[in-house]
Amino acid sequence: MRTVIVTGAGQGLGRAHALAFAAAGHHLVLNDLSAEALDALAKEIGGDVVTVPGDIADWDFAAALVGRAVEAFGRLDALVNNAGLVRDRMFTNVTEDEWDAAVRVNLKGHAAPLRHAAAYWKAQAKAGTPVAARVVNTTSGAGLLGSVGQANYSAAKAGVAALTLVAAAELQRYHVCVNAIAPSARTQMTEVAFADAMRAPSSGFDAMAPENVSPLVVWLASEEAGDVTGRVFEVAGGQVSVADGWRHGPAADAGRRWEPAELGPVVRSLIADAPAPEAVYGA
Template structure:
């Protein structure tokens, strides 16, 4: 039986992931701030066919993150996958963001991803160094706000963009130990997006609700599976029945003078580069 840790598992996407992993026969380690919410999800997960360990606590706390990984290993003697899903928003325009709103968004979203990733990857590295074969999976959760930017979400966008960067760096560093690291950028109706997607994209003819969080979970379960060992360092956008690969920053057109530029020369050079470069994706809400 494979074991997976899911953060932010008490509601929304985390709950949907937990039920999908339970149905796939995993031992699911549920993390969220609220123990009460975890009790309800645990019961649903067991009913779906999985077994459960509840590990409540603030996943952005370094020691709590370490303890969640330790509890997962103690429960079944192994850890196979980590799904980083915990997140929050503190939406403000650039000119109105407070220091606390900036710090909260960075701490919960970014540190809340990195802390469990750090402890889980150290565990897997130890196994690999000891000669134990490892086929581990990390699935992070970025956002379209992190990939394209979103007006009114400068703090959240910064954290989610950083998660995409963490994904590609961790993938490059951990591949030698048998660990893949990928990310999803989901669009779904959750407590964080309920007002935005309240009735969006519900097909009247089929009843298919494209914004249901359950639509995202199959890709997460697959990325966490042994079969997914050939893909790492990728970001997938997923919404409804659509799955696509997000193409990140690339080296674009260049002009090299072979010497130091004079500032007065650079206006025409930059205009030429902009003419030759593809247009960037528009910021959401711009």
């Protein structure tokens, strides 16, 4: 039985993840801004559940959340970073507050608990305590490809993908695996922007149900997933795929400093030899 923190657990994907971990028999530490939503979920789950309402983007609160998990269950084995929000606006109209809110919750709200969980696992490993820790971050297709009208959200979620890669590289020595998912599901964050596409079918498989995403999250948080780290998975309905991100492409080397006038044909040749980029969502 493993101890798992799930942030943003009060609704949507976080709630589905919490229920899936509970069904698998794990200890749960659930976070959300809404104490009422957490209490309702804990009552539904029953058993080994601790609720810790609060602002996950607050550095000290994130430290206290990790501490509460260890205090309640004697250990922490997995962190599922799910909390997020949207402040959709075309980039020419976005306000500073809308930019800051999206970056704060979506990016800092991942970094803060990950930082403190990582410090705990590092200390455990250095003390000789066996560690088989897992982190599952939540990026987005918007973070991987961009999304028109979501520059703030896209930038923050791209940051989550990069954070995942760096944390995976740094923490592997302490037996911590860090991965991310880019889910497609019907939640309060998506139901307005994608109302028609997100509508549940009258019968048959509901491809946009949040519950479809949770099995991969539960597996990535398991001991069995110890050979998987630094990866981003797209999850939609019954489909799981590995995202193939930035990588080195065609190159040209003059062996000296380029002159600006030389570079037009060089750049065009490199672009011609490179794969075409995926389209930005909404473009």
